[in-house]
Amino acid sequence: MTSIAREPLATPSTWLGPELLRSDDWVRRLTLDQVADLENALAAAKATGKPMTEITRDDFPLPVLAPAIAEWMKALQHGRGFVNVKGIPVDRHDDADIALLHWGLGLHMGTAASQNAAGDVLGHVRDTGADPEDTSVRLYKTRVDLGFHSDGSDLVALLCIRQGRSGGENRLVSTTALYNEILRRRPDLTPVLYEPFYWDRNDEQAQGDDPFFRLPICRLHEGRLTFFYIPWYIRKAQRHPQVPRFTARQTELLDLIDEIAEDPAFHVEMRLEPGEINYLKNNAVLHARTEYEDFDEPERKRHLVRLWLTAHGEWADGDAFVQQGIPTKEGVVSDADDISRANAGSAG
Secondary structure, three states: OOOOOOOOOOOOOOOOHHHHOOOOOOEEEOOHHHHHHHHHHHHHHHHOOOOHHHOOOOOOOOOOOHHHHHHHHHHHHHOOOEEEEEOOOHHHOOHHHHHHHHHHHHHOOEEEOOOOOOOOOOEEEOOOOOOOOOOOOOHHHOOOOEEEEOOOOOEEEEEEEEOOOEEOOEEEEEHHHHHHHHHHHOHHHHHHHOOEEEEEOOOOOOOOOOOEEEEEOEEEEOOEEEEOOOHHHHHHHHHOOOOOOOOHHHHHHHHHHHHHHHOOOOOEEEOOOOOEEEEEEOOOEEEEEOOEEOOOOHHHOOEEEEEEEEEOOOOOOOOHHHHOOOOOOOOOOOHHHHHHHHHHHHHO
């Protein structure tokens, strides 16, 4: 029998946006010594001559920053479930070096997972001119609003290199606060969270696999809630004739989750500035992005780099399904190639 939490959950990761803004205890500002440590590690990694994906943790030593990283991990696992790190020296380096720096820092927190069918382990969140109505297009390659969702990993690490002309605010909501509000408003819908939904694979399934999979939104493990949610994948799965149609209760639940998450009384909104990283524990926090307007010049366009990380250490509530990344397929264009193509089109 499935275990269901029928009473409100009280954890350090249960917070409301307006309350969160009364302090900045979720912010970590790098010291001059920590920045120097990052710079030294970047130089050491470049000196190996290895491609980025072959750089190891030993190639990117961080003796000064290591205690801070351990504290970040503690805050992610046992605290609020997210940390905002400020002071990454993006203004001193080109995009390739910034990507390597982000990669090296991530090696001290987890193992990178594939983010798309091209096998990219470092993703580029940037508008490539892709059509958001195309069912095979991942929405992070567009400028449209991205509703509240999880990513396919223990942790997501999002570093801002450049912001666009306007918009593109990041929003976060606590999954346990969201869960508690569902309990308060519609306790009759709580069991539906634990029932399997059908999810679209966005045409990224491995050869021979179904174009959808089954997974509940919530699971409970030793009192810890796992909350995994990508609403457009769930709704888009309805395009497949083999997938059962939504029940009325499923539709009500999806609409209620979105309604609560979008309520400013629950989420916090921020604008990541160049040199800031948001580290998020996907079980604890859903994230979103508002629509944005971009610059015309390719070198000024909004650009963030992303890691999906299977965390180091004890993450007993991790889920093997969402830790494995997206299987690779032949003929899929990588993020980097997509951006080069988009830049060439803008230049032309």
